[in-house]
Amino acid sequence: MRPSPRLLAALALLPLALTACGGGGSSGTPAAPPSIAPASADNRPVKNGGTLNVALNADPDALDPSISTTLVGREVFASMCEKLYDIDAQSTLVPQLAAALPEISDDGEEVTIKLREGVTFNDGTAFDAEAVKKSLDRHRTWEKSARQADLEAVSEVSVVDPATVRLKLKRAFTPLTAQLADRAGMIMSPKALDAGEDNFGASPVCVGPFTFVSRTSGSQIALEKSAGYYDAAKVKLDKLVYKIIVDPNVRAANLKSGDVQVADQLATTTVKGVQSDPNLSVVSGGGLGYYGITINTGNATGSTDKPGAVNTALAKSPQLREAFELALDRDLINKTVYNGLYEADCFPVPLDSPYRAKDLQCPKRDLAKAKQLVQASGVPTPVPVTLTSPNDAVNQRLAQVVQQMAKEAGFNVSVQTAEFVTALEQGKSGKFDVLLNGWSGRVDPDGNLTNLVTSRGSNNYSGMSDPGIDDPIKQAAAESDPAKRAELYAEAMKKAAELRGVLYLYHNKYYLGMSKTVAGVQYFKDGLPRFVTAGFAA
The missing domain is CATH 3.90.76.10 (Dipeptide-binding Protein; Domain 1)
Incomplete structure (x- = not known):
């Protein structure tokens, strides 16, 4: 089903400040950047010394x-x-x-x-x-x-x-x-x-190439080279400073100005602008995790407590949760909010995972059916929904797109913003209706499921609790045959998809912006930049 002209018009009117650092194609949607190489492809020699400033997005x-x-x-x-x-x-x-x-x-x-x-x-x-x-x-x-x-x-x-x-x-x-x-x-x-x-x-102390020095909340975390690290010869940098720069445009601007030499999780709207700078490069990582909309279906007093009744329209009506999902167009969300640089999906296990069953299918947007389900629910329209979003610009953009899509099906979505950590606390405690949040992902699919969708998992913010989810996930964890594990995970994910405690939207790639003076950074599918061998190019 094609997006309705009314929806496209509404999306076009949303704030476009996020695209200020990116380029646009003739269709109005910025084109995807050319091929982005993995960081491990950079094998230039690195000199000793120096401080590397790294911008974090939260x-x-x-x-x-x-x-x-x-x-x-x-x-x-x-x-x-x-x-x-x-x-x-x-x-x-x-x-x-x-x-x-x-x-x-x-x-x-x-x-x-x-x-x-x-x-x-x-x-x-x-x-x-x-x-x-x-x-x-x-x-x-x-x-x-x-x-x-x-x-x-x-x-x-x-x-x-x-x-x-x-x-x-x-x-x-x-x-x-x-x-x-x-x-x-x-x-x-x-x-x-x-x-x-x-x-x-x-004042954390572990084994590592760098040791903790100080932290200024909301500003920066400073580390320095560890003198006693067992592989100290690999470590070239003297200091590593993580700077908290939430705004994606400011993060990209600070990378361009040289105030930071590395910027994590570039907003997809700034990737092309960073790539076009002759002094900068972009490398890709991630893909194991996901992002989506968590609906509070049973988290009455906390994610690890026994599920209880939640007094919201979506919590009380499976019909409305289905209608809410059918109002969403995942592909259009990817194009509109993320320049098509993510991978639209409705399940928590990546499409290229060996544990991903081939028969898992995602529903397309079906506005007519969504409207029918809203009417059949008996809840007066527009159905009220309070959507909690982290307060960064990209999440707010996503919240606005969801708001416009859901409006066409008969939902009145009001958006509340909160600091990132505060939003997580609200999720854990059950003090929300609907929440935008994600998971950075793990190599083994159990890490994307057990703690997030099984009964009383600490990150099961929805409060879902069903043996049709719990049992196959537990059985899969005890199984060594990948094919059998894939079957069991598919069974659990299909059941979770019926309950709709989480409406998965996409698997997010991570884009790391770097000064071309920096080399030796490792950036893998877990999306964690590793600086043990990093430094300034000799």
Whole structure:
């Protein structure tokens, strides 16, 4: 179905400030930029020294791996908090603080991990099995931890010897290595944990190429080269400063002026303008995650609490949730808001994932059916919906497009904006009707599902709770055959699509803008710029 002329006219009248730094095609929609190379293609030699200023698009939440939930937080952690495992340029799981991939028992319920030896934390404390146990136990048992679901399958962590830990599992759990390649596998200095207690994030200490120096909330986070890093010869920069620049146009402008040398998550409306600058380049990463509209269907008192009744029109009516989805045109949203640089989709697992079943189909916009469902619901029109959006310009643009599309089907969407972290807090606590939010994505599909759509998951802001979702996801996690896992995930995702607690819109690519004087940056599908080998070109 083609977009209605009325809708196109309405979208054309929305604020166009976001396109100020981009170019436009003859159709009025900026053309997609030419091929963007991965950062790993830049192998120029790098000289020692210097301070690299990196613009982040939001202020991270607490720099505590146990409680952090933001992508920008993960970006900072990538420079100062190493994990047991990581991914490489091919998205293959590789050892980081572990010395090898884990040894798994025949029944899958015992996992033995050998650790790097001769490693110290950035405060000089020895990295050993006792330290690993302390961090893993904190991640999985601390009442405030957001990692509990990640490590829920682990029943016990034991020290075999100073360089070996063993994890006893409640059941076979295939995604464990992938979980340990993210925040659940970050190991914190036991000395810093003892000193900081619950406030570790105020002065975090891990193993990493850079060590934490200071943080000014809403302004910047400063790191410096770690003298005791086990692979210090690789590290060229003296300092790394993350600057918080929320406005995408300002972020691009600061990159062009040289105030920052790297800018993360360029708005798609600024990509072409950055590319056209002879002193700058753009590299692409990401694609594992998604963005969408979360509808509060049962999050009455908090995402980890028992689901309860939510007194909103969409929460009470599956018909209205279906109508709301059918009012949306994902392809047009991608073109209108993101210059066609993302990948429209209605499921949380990427289209190129080996765990993505081929029969998963997305509904096209069907305004006639949407209107019929609204009328059949018996709710007086226009149906009120309050949409909470992060307060950056791109999210506000998306909110306005959703508002106009839904209006044609009989919804009256009012938009409320909030600081990014505040919006996440509202999502977690259930203090919202409809929320724009996303997930940066994980290599194993379990990381895009378990904590986000299963009952009482900490990031299940919708409050969905259904055995048709929970059971196949749990079964898939215990299954080692990728084809069988794909079938089970498809079953769960189809059920979640019926409940419509989340209306997925697209898989977002990330675009990293860089001065051409910068080399050695690694940028993979997880969207985390890695600066361990970065510096200024020799």
